Amino acid sequence: MAYKSLQQCVSDLDKEGELKRISTESNPDLEMASIHLDEFAKNGKAILFEDIKGSQYKAVSNLFGSVARSKFIFRDSLQIVKDLIQIKTNPSVILNNIPRFIFALLNGIYAIPKKVRFKNFKEIKIENLPQIKCWKNDGGAFVTLPQVYSEDIDSPGIMHSNLGMYRIQLSGNEYDVNQEIGMHYQLHRGIGIHQKKANQKGEPLKVSIFVGGPPAHSFAAVMPLPEGMSEVSFAGVLCKRRFRYSRKDGYIISSDADFVICGELYPNELKPEGPFGDHLGYYSLKHNFPVLRVHKVYAKKDGIWPFTVVGRPPQEDSHFGALIHEIAGKAINKEIPGLKSVNAVDAAGVHPLLLAIGSERYTPYSPTKQPQEILTIANHILGTGQMSLAKYLFICDEDDYLDVNNEIAYFTHFFERVDWKRDLHFQTKTTIDTLDYSGEGLNEGSKVVLAAAGEPKRELIKILPDLEFPSDFSNPRLVSNGNLVLEGKGEIKELLSSLEKQHIQGVALITLVDNASFVSENFSNWLWVTFTRSDPAHDIYGLDAENKNKHFSCSIPIIDARIKPHHAPVLER
Numbered sequence: 001m002a003y004k005s006l007q008q009c010v011s012d013l014d015k016e017g018e019l020k021r022i023s024t025e026s027n028p029d030l031e032m033a034s035i036h037l038d039e040f041a042k043n044g045k046a047i048l049f050e051d052i053k054g055s056q057y058k059a060v061s062n063l064f065g066s067v068a069r070s071k072f073i074f075r076d077s078l079q080i081v082k083d084l085i086q087i088k089t090n091p092s093v094i095l096n097n098i099p100r101f102i103f104a105l106l107n108g109i110y111a112i113p114k115k116v117r118f119k120n121f122k123e124i125k126i127e128n129l130p131q132i133k134c135w136k137n138d139g140g141a142f143v144t145l146p147q148v149y150s151e152d153i154d155s156p157g158i159m160h161s162n163l164g165m166y167r168i169q170l171s172g173n174e175y176d177v178n179q180e181i182g183m184h185y186q187l188h189r190g191i192g193i194h195q196k197k198a199n200q201k202g203e204p205l206k207v208s209i210f211v212g213g214p215p216a217h218s219f220a221a222v223m224p225l226p227e228g229m230s231e232v233s234f235a236g237v238l239c240k241r242r243f244r245y246s247r248k249d250g251y252i253i254s255s256d257a258d259f260v261i262c263g264e265l266y267p268n269e270l271k272p273e274g275p276f277g278d279h280l281g282y283y284s285l286k287h288n289f290p291v292l293r294v295h296k297v298y299a300k301k302d303g304i305w306p307f308t309v310v311g312r313p314p315q316e317d318s319h320f321g322a323l324i325h326e327i328a329g330k331a332i333n334k335e336i337p338g339l340k341s342v343n344a345v346d347a348a349g350v351h352p353l354l355l356a357i358g359s360e361r362y363t364p365y366s367p368t369k370q371p372q373e374i375l376t377i378a379n380h381i382l383g384t385g386q387m388s389l390a391k392y393l394f395i396c397d398e399d400d401y402l403d404v405n406n407e408i409a410y411f412t413h414f415f416e417r418v419d420w421k422r423d424l425h426f427q428t429k430t431t432i433d434t435l436d437y438s439g440e441g442l443n444e445g446s447k448v449v450l451a452a453a454g455e456p457k458r459e460l461i462k463i464l465p466d467l468e469f470p471s472d473f474s475n476p477r478l479v480s481n482g483n484l485v486l487e488g489k490g491e492i493k494e495l496l497s498s499l500e501k502q503h504i505q506g507v508a509l510i511t512l513v514d515n516a517s518f519v520s521e522n523f524s525n526w527l528w529v530t531f532t533r534s535d536p537a538h539d540i541y542g543l544d545a546e547n548k549n550k551h552f553s554c555s556i557p558i559i560d561a562r563i564k565p566h567h568a569p570v571l572e573r
Contacts, residue, residue, distance in 0.1 A: 002240035033134035111233035121298035135277030140172020162190030163231035182273035186434035204264035212258025258303035280349035281312025343404035371451035397453035415508035446537035461506030477520035
């Protein structure tokens, strides 16, 4: 069924045996997050906290804790949404199944928002909300599933709005209690465009933060939609219920939300926000971000506060990504000619690492394939939406059996074919994810495209080679075929000098880490450590390295993925 409210969804999950009720008092300071993490780790149920210390409201978490439960929640509308996105990206698809796609188009009526009277809310204060703190070094309580609404000051109206999921800090730091909250948004977010325009006019930007409501509304806030499709329209179709809203004191109010916070962002008004345990598995540190001057806070009498806990993947937000890929994956391929598939690798924190497959069509007559068109595709990928935040983009030529979602098989295929004298392409002094501290500073870092095409160039070793290392390096391990990790605190120059004197065959990559036993324990550990703890331009070295015409080449690259002094602390329970 399509849910009209969060309460209706929670009740339905309860009937299906998909809800765990906690009736004893729960402490929002770490305890609720700990319960959530334990339940998620065992692929458990959604959790309803019925008695929260310091708040009269209930809270629910882990709603999207499994892909199966997410699909159950959206079971009546998921196919319709997929069909509408297909129609938008390729209208001729209608001819493939006219009745099905006509039915999808008829459901497009739900995309039109509906204005209603303001009612059923009472005014409360920020301090009345559940003050949930997830990690011990967090700077305060945060909203982790907000829907942040803003409008273009030059083109106001709900159809020109942005609905995004940005981090909201409710307490702590220098915020005036009940009067101010923190607004952390990152690069390539729609609200940034709206605030820039308001700043240029010297005017405050009105912002509404919706919490709760039908699960479709939360999902819409994280959905990367095709150009021209609004989040509130998407929410309506996924909910099979037009997005209901009213205006109060100049602010948009989502009539189906459980809670609404209204306020203004003033030009150049910043305050420290954070730290916050984030989805890369580290704390994002304290930095100046916009501060929202609170106008009013509204709540439904029986409001339920939804929240999640983010940390080292996989977490609940990983299933958001899986569902997004299922809905919109083919749309991305249509947007970038020649792109067959792409995987923003969840185990590596999503933004740091992309694996892609493209098509080499430029020179089919050439007897020796080399990356050509896939380099063009790579540039397109790094210029598209949030994929532009990637640090590492691996891209291979199309192959019948290759699957970007099978990471071990993908890297094996890549390592067999890559030519390190030719296939490393760096971009320096550019932007990376705000939450990534591997680079030079906030939002600052580098990127590398690693491209491979053609026939295998090496046979990868499957057992450890007999190599000698300087005394400060030890514990060599194989993570996968030809993929060697090594630990140590010594100088890279000394390691390079030692290895260059030895004849090394079948090794495609060496990763230098703090704990090789941990990293080699499973492939996910290698993905997480390697790509969250390195900045390409600073941390990629190579045996027999050369720089010719500003192109870096080597025989075997070494990625220094050891923790550095400027890195953010690792999350620990």
